[in-house]
Amino acid sequence: MIKVHLKIQRYNPEKDSKPYFKDYAVECEPTDRVLDALLAIKGTLDGSLTLRKSCGHGVCGSDGMRINGRNMLACKVLIKNVSQPIVVEPLKGFKIVKDLVVDMKQFFEKYVAVKPYLINQETSPEKERLQSQKQQERFEDTTKCILCACCTTACPSFWSDPNYAGPASIVQAHRFIFDSRDQGGEERLNLLNQKEGVWRCRTIFNCVEACPRDINITKAIGEIKKDLLFKKI
Amino acid sequence: MLDFSPSLLFSPSDLMIKIHQFEAIVVGGGGAGLYAALALSQAKVQTAVLSKLYPTRSHTGAAQGGIGAALANKEEDRPEWHMFDTVKGSDYLADQDAVEILCKEAVTTVYELEHLGLPFNRTQDGRIDQRRFGGHTKEFGKGPVQRACFAADRTGHMILQTLYQQCIKNEVKFFDEFHVVDLIIEEQICRGVIAYSIETGELHIFHAKAVLFATGGSGRMFKITSNAHALTGDGMAIALRNKIPLEDMEFFQFHPTGIYKMGILLTEACRGEGGILRNKNGERFMERYAPNIKDLAPRDIVSRCIYLEVRDGRGIDGKDYVHLDLTHLGKEVIEKKLPDITDFVRTYMGLDPVKDLIPIQPTAHYSMGGIPTNVNAEVVWDEKNSVLKGFYAAGECACVSVHGGNRLGTNSLVDILVFGRRAGLSMAEYCKKTEFSPLPSNPQTKIQAQIEQFKSKSNGEKISTLRQELQETMMDLVGVFRTEAGLKKAQEKVRELKKRFQNISLSDKSQVFNSELLDALELGNLITLSLVTIASALAREESRGAHYREDYPKRNDQNWLKHTLATLSEIGVELKYKNVVIKNFQPQERKY
Numbered sequence: 001m002i003k004v005h006l007k008i009q010r011y012n013p014e015k016d017s018k019p020y021f022k023d024y025a026v027e028c029e030p031t032d033r034v035l036d037a038l039l040a041i042k043g044t045l046d047g048s049l050t051l052r053k054s055c056g057h058g059v060c061g062s063d064g065m066r067i068n069g070r071n072m073l074a075c076k077v078l079i080k081n082v083s084q085p086i087v088v089e090p091l092k093g094f095k096i097v098k099d100l101v102v103d104m105k106q107f108f109e110k111y112v113a114v115k116p117y118l119i120n121q122e123t124s125p126e127k128e129r130l131q132s133q134k135q136q137e138r139f140e141d142t143t144k145c146i147l148c149a150c151c152t153t154a155c156p157s158f159w160s161d162p163n164y165a166g167p168a169s170i171v172q173a174h175r176f177i178f179d180s181r182d183q184g185g186e187e188r189l190n191l192l193n194q195k196e197g198v199w200r201c202r203t204i205f206n207c208v209e210a211c212p213r214d215i216n217i218t219k220a221i222g223e224i225k226k227d228l229l230f231k232k233i
Numbered sequence: 234m235l236d237f238s239p240s241l242l243f244s245p246s247d248l249m250i251k252i253h254q255f256e257a258i259v260v261g262g263g264g265a266g267l268y269a270a271l272a273l274s275q276a277k278v279q280t281a282v283l284s285k286l287y288p289t290r291s292h293t294g295a296a297q298g299g300i301g302a303a304l305a306n307k308e309e310d311r312p313e314w315h316m317f318d319t320v321k322g323s324d325y326l327a328d329q330d331a332v333e334i335l336c337k338e339a340v341t342t343v344y345e346l347e348h349l350g351l352p353f354n355r356t357q358d359g360r361i362d363q364r365r366f367g368g369h370t371k372e373f374g375k376g377p378v379q380r381a382c383f384a385a386d387r388t389g390h391m392i393l394q395t396l397y398q399q400c401i402k403n404e405v406k407f408f409d410e411f412h413v414v415d416l417i418i419e420e421q422i423c424r425g426v427i428a429y430s431i432e433t434g435e436l437h438i439f440h441a442k443a444v445l446f447a448t449g450g451s452g453r454m455f456k457i458t459s460n461a462h463a464l465t466g467d468g469m470a471i472a473l474r475n476k477i478p479l480e481d482m483e484f485f486q487f488h489p490t491g492i493y494k495m496g497i498l499l500t501e502a503c504r505g506e507g508g509i510l511r512n513k514n515g516e517r518f519m520e521r522y523a524p525n526i527k528d529l530a531p532r533d534i535v536s537r538c539i540y541l542e543v544r545d546g547r548g549i550d551g552k553d554y555v556h557l558d559l560t561h562l563g564k565e566v567i568e569k570k571l572p573d574i575t576d577f578v579r580t581y582m583g584l585d586p587v588k589d590l591i592p593i594q595p596t597a598h599y600s601m602g603g604i605p606t607n608v609n610a611e612v613v614w615d616e617k618n619s620v621l622k623g624f625y626a627a628g629e630c631a632c633v634s635v636h637g638g639n640r641l642g643t644n645s646l647v648d649i650l651v652f653g654r655r656a657g658l659s660m661a662e663y664c665k666k667t668e669f670s671p672l673p674s675n676p677q678t679k680i681q682a683q684i685e686q687f688k689s690k691s692n693g694e695k696i697s698t699l700r701q702e703l704q705e706t707m708m709d710l711v712g713v714f715r716t717e718a719g720l721k722k723a724q725e726k727v728r729e730l731k732k733r734f735q736n737i738s739l740s741d742k743s744q745v746f747n748s749e750l751l752d753a754l755e756l757g758n759l760i761t762l763s764l765v766t767i768a769s770a771l772a773r774e775e776s777r778g779a780h781y782r783e784d785y786p787k788r789n790d791q792n793w794l795k796h797t798l799a800t801l802s803e804i805g806v807e808l809k810y811k812n813v814v815i816k817n818f819q820p821q822e823r824k825y
Contacts, residue, residue, distance in 0.1 A: 043697025118350030
């Protein structure tokens with residue numbers, strides 16, 4: 001066990017006029033997750049510390065936050081791999097609900113806006129539709145997205161223009177546009193061709209760096225841009 | 234879209250309670266809940282899904298390996314073989330009528346998921362790819378078969394995403410971060426639920442014709458678990474408090490391959506793809522215990538074998554773990570077919586499965602027991618399977634029972650899909666022929682008082698202290714090996730925790746996003762379920778499936794080929810029993 005020092009941004013809308021930082025020190029193993037340290041604080045020092053969490057191993061997307069200035073999942077970074085004091089803040093660019101919890105409504109509205117579901121009007125065959133391994137691999141990378149919002153809230157284009165669709169929703173659109181079974185590509189490309197679509201992306205690569213699922217987001221956005229430039233649309 | 238604006242009602246304490254009305258309420262946004270919601274929305278039934286998380290955070294998303302379905306895309310396979318494996322895997326406690334539905338509908342359900350867009354891995358000829366999994370065999374046990382349909386090692390993630398996407402497409406109404414705290418049942422008819430809005434701290438009443446609980450498992454009662462923090466058995470505990478029994482709660486599955494100390498799951502597909510378990514001598518010890526299918530024996534058996542190896546001094550470095558060896562599979566198979574677990578091993582252990590052995594230990598994984606239902610997901614509340622009108626359950630919180638004493642790998646996904654869908658269909662039928670039953674006055678009074686009590690106390694015990702003691706007790710005494718003395722000790726301890734629970738206090742008194750209040754409610758649920766689990770385990774004086782009693786090491790069909798039904802009353806846990814449905818497969822000795 002070692003003493004771990006954290007500096008956490010706190011904000012309770014019922015009491016505080018604005019967010020402030022508070023220092024904490026807890027006993028943890030160096031191989032524990034930052035999430036474990038936060039929960040140790042909540043469990044032993046201050047039960048009012050508020051954060052979202054669920055799976056604890058990087059697949060549900062609940063605990064995206066800024067850790068030492070970078071967006072990550074608190075359950076996917078080990079204490080020994082970050083410098084102390086560990087500075088923990090909520091994701092940037094969303095309204096803060098309380099402490100590390102941000103308002104995700106707008107994020108999910110943008111997700112819904114890109115029609116994130118398979119569009120195919122044909123009658124389904126009795127068994128599965130055929131798809132080659134190559135066709136499946138074409139969009140596999142973007143199927144990994146867990147909607148944690150780490151990418152969107154790391155994007156300077158989003159910070160300066162909150163109406164920008166943002167990398168996460170573009171990733172979702174990519175997952176369907178390049179699926180050989182989908183017929184809604186054109187609708188989605190038209191949506192992303194608008195002012196707040198893919199052209200707001202300035203290929204800064206913050207999203208790629210932030211993605212806990214290692215999705216090559218900037219490449220995916222680039223493929224959509226390329227489609228818009230060279231296809232009939 | 235059909236959305237009733239909430240009406241307002243004044244409760245005695247003059248707090249405004251919002252009332253919503255939907256024909257169908259689905260509680261839980263995992264695979265079972267979303268498939269039900271999808272089926273309901275397709276049938277044009279006004280439906281709302283309530284989840285204490287955002288639905289995409291549900292634990293279905295953590296399922297890795299695959300969905301068992303006899304598509305026969307890689308080799309000959311039949312639903313009958315899948316049925317046999319499931320029944321044998323259950324140690325003959327599964328109800329065979331339900332298993333038949335499970336295995337037959339698995340096939341059509343997988344095709345339907347593909348039609349809904351699920352990005353399955355593909356075979357050379359473009360069909361859904363399949364691989365081996367524990368306990369799945371051909372020709373009634375002759376050898377392993379490739380039955381698990383998969384999307385890399387994130388099959389659950391893809392199911393959850395696909396079903397959520399389709400619900401969005403069908404404009405299902407979602408109430409995210411609404412924690413359901415009670416059922417409204419009057420005169421044996423379910424009339425809705427009471428939910429706590431986490432963001433605002435308000436109570437909401439959802440008036441409904443039909444309510445589905447698809448609230449998942451309760452793995453957080455154990456210290457080492459693969460389960461998400463959210464898996465605190467809320468639905469099961471609420472059912473118990475409403476006098477509904479829980480079935481077969483003594484059967485809790487420990488998955489053999491959890492990351493050492495952390496419990497994070499490493500899919501059985503690791504062994505399905507050819508991975509093997511080794512003790513400190515490097516020996517492939519499963520050969521000794523299950524000479525035929527070796528490392529692909531069912532989970533209850535492999536978990537016990539790991540404990541036995543450790544107990545006999547063959548754990549690594551004398552400690553309580555063994556090694557999972559994937560090094561012979563090669564970089565390509567590992568990175569292509571098991572990319573997520575490769576990432577986990579690298580992230581959490583700093584090891585590379587391509588060249589390093591992975592330290593693993595059994596991890597609390599799955600509740601075979603749950604709210605008793607029939608094959609249409611209707612909740613049944615007694616030994617005669619009498620239906621409780623308007624109340625449904627599906628997925629891990631339910632017990633149909635298709636898993637009996639031990640669930641086979643992949644069958645949890647088959648269960649949530651097949652019975653989640655069936656729940657939606659039977660609820661739709663019920664809603665169409667039924668009117669709303671009136672709400673009783675102020676159904677929220679009890680839960681409101683409890684919340685006030687939590688918030689008013691100060692200087693009491695901490696939630697985390699009690700939770701830790703509970704998890705350690707359950708892990709040590711109610712885990713893979715059990716004895717009468719150990720279970721009695723656990724019972725005493727958990728009863729003590731139940732008393733101390735009355736004296737907990739919160740440091741967070743706020744209304745907005747009071748997650749500490751949620752922790753308190755969840756801990757209460759875990760304590761309740763632990764008591765029921767212990768009582769059921771203590772009574773069952775035999776060993777079957779995941780329930781292993783060192784003092785009664787043999788299965789005893791004469792006395793114990795029956796389901797436990799545990800109810801909670803003032804005096805404690807009461808136990809009754811009901812018959813197992815046996816059709817084609819007569820109980821026989823279980824060898825692999």
